[in-house]
Amino acid sequence: MPITKSARKALRVSGRKKVVNDRRKKTMKEAIKKIEKIAKDGDKKEKQKLLALAYQAIDKAAKRGVIKKNNAARKKSRLSRISK
Numbered sequence: 800m801p802i803t804k805s806a807r808k809a810l811r812v813s814g815r816k817k818v819v820n821d822r823r824k825k826t827m828k829e830a831i832k833k834i835e836k837i838a839k840d841g842d843k844k845e846k847q848k849l850l851a852l853a854y855q856a857i858d859k860a861a862k863r864g865v866i867k868k869n870n871a872a873r874k875k876s877r878l879s880r881i882s883k
Contacts, residue, residue, distance in 0.1 A: 820865045827856040827865075831878065838881045846882045853878055 801807045830853040837845060854875055861871035 820863070823856075823860050823863060823865050827853075827860045830856040831874065834878055834882060850878060850882050 801810050830849070834846070834849040834853050837849060857866075857871045857874050860866045861868050866874075
């Protein structure tokens with residue numbers, strides 16, 4: 800348990816940040832799973848729509864530091880390859 804006042808506050812703040820980061824990571828993973836599911840036998844318009852949403856979620860996660868920049872680039876590259 801934190802002893803000092805500032806350590807208690809830091810614990811509260813990190814808890815709030817964890818919730819936001821977890822939510823952002825979850826939306827990213829859901830978007831990736833959707834496009835992987837439809838990649839095999841979906842129409843081209845639907846693929847492009849889902850790909851744009853997945854790119855957006857990945858970029859937001861990378862921008863906020865939830866995942867690293869190269870990790871985001873790798874995920875986007877793999878998604879574009881399977882959606883063709």
